[in-house]
Amino acid sequence: MNHGPGLSHPPYPSGLILAGRRVVIVGGGRVAARRLQAFIDAGAAVTVVSPEVDPAVREAANAGTVTLLEREYAPGDLSAAWYAMASTDRPAVNAAVLEEATAARIFCVRADDAPLGTAWTPAVGHHQETTVAVLANRDPERSRRTRDRLLEALRSPIDG
Ligand SMILES: C[C@@]1(CC(=O)O)c2cc3[nH]c(cc4nc(cc5[nH]c(cc(n2)[C@H]1CCC(=O)O)[C@@](C)(CC(=O)O)[C@@H]5CCC(=O)O)C(CC(=O)O)=C4CCC(=O)O)c(CCC(=O)O)c3CC(=O)O
Ligand SMILES: NC(=O)C1=CN([C@@H]2O[C@H](COP(=O)(O)OP(=O)(O)OC[C@H]3O[C@@H](n4cnc5c(N)ncnc54)[C@H](O)[C@@H]3O)[C@@H](O)[C@H]2O)C=CC1
Known part of the structure; x- marks a missing residue:
């Protein structure tokens, strides 16, 4: 698996709880x-x-x-x-x-x-109580596009 230029391992995704921090x-x-x-x-x-x-x-x-x-x-x-x-x-x-x-x-x-760096910023979207965050191998255009497709799927009556 290719994790992007400069990365030997994939990033570890985490939902940081930042309220008040x-x-x-x-x-x-x-x-x-x-x-x-x-x-x-x-x-x-x-x-x-x-x-x-x-x-x-x-x-x-x-x-x-x-x-x-x-x-x-x-x-x-x-x-x-x-x-x-x-x-x-x-x-x-x-x-x-x-x-x-x-x-x-x-x-x-x-x-x-x-x-x-020690953290990367994903492309993020929210649908009702679901948060979608996409990291696409250091290709922001791809992460944005993938995020939008996921949100579209969540909004469709079958997946939502
Ligand atoms: C690796 C990452 C690390 C981090 O910064 O956290 C990173 C890095 C870099 N981005 C660069 C350029 C641009 N990035 C954007 C846009 C976005 N960049 C985002 C994330 C990330 N960007 C991280 C992980 C991405 C992943 O793996 O998927 C998004 C997803 C999230 C967000 O920013 O909210 C958001 C789109 C989503 C949205 O729009 O919703 C645009 C477009 C614009 O500005 O409109 C440009 C202008 C050029 C272009 O179009 O390519 C450069 C070159 C800087 C230089 O030239 O010096 C670097 C440096 C490098 O790669 O080393
Ligand atoms: N990761 C990403 O998604 C992207 C990254 N970039 C990179 O990010 C960097 C910033 O890009 P932009 O926000 O477009 O630049 P910008 O020129 O709009 O903002 C830079 C800011 O840094 C401030 N600054 C300069 N010296 C400082 C200091 N000593 N201490 C504190 N603040 C200081 C300036 O006052 C300015 O407000 C660039 O190096 C660019 O290569 C650019 C586009 C997207």
Whole structure:
């Protein structure tokens, strides 16, 4: 079985229970904005560290659903986090975030170079009480398509 470039084993899927738990996102640009809502939906206590932010991140900060630190990452920012995401556009910063996370055994997505990270983000969908999460060998277009097909099947009267 091929698990994708850079992976010798498949990822282990897990439904993280993040309600009330600290999640730190370093780099609040487009990728962070796309993934933010799922953390908010999960009830996580999200902190975003980023000197500039996507409008969706700004909106969430204004609404009080995330804590925004408008500055560059500094070592120690992951303190007390359960989960982290390194999503800046600077590889050296992402590497430093991952290093801090790894030292503290905090699972961490590395948005620019997935195999170096310790967690991956699946394509997710919900149908009634069922959650579908798809990882497709580091091919986001395929994971999105597969997720959509699964949701379609769940919505059909036979499978739903
Ligand atoms: C491996 C993974 C790790 C992780 O980041 O967690 C990863 C990695 C990378 N993605 C890259 C690019 C893009 N990814 C998307 C979209 C999605 N990416 C998602 C997941 C994952 N992406 C993880 C597991 C995926 C799996 O195995 O199935 C989805 C499923 C979930 C979500 O993000 O919510 C979501 C689609 C679902 C939805 O839309 O619902 C788009 C499209 C867009 O932005 O619109 C682009 C732009 C280009 C393009 O179109 O390909 C790059 C290159 C960056 C660079 O060029 O530097 C890397 C880096 C690398 O592969 O090393
Ligand atoms: N995994 C995925 O699905 C995808 C990954 N990417 C990769 O993810 C990275 C980010 O992509 P985008 O969100 O599109 O970039 P972006 O340019 O929209 O956002 C980057 C953010 O990082 C912040 N930043 C820069 N230096 C920082 C520092 N020292 N500390 C904290 N924050 C800092 C910037 O202020 C900005 O808000 C890129 O390296 C890109 O290669 C891109 C598209 C999809």
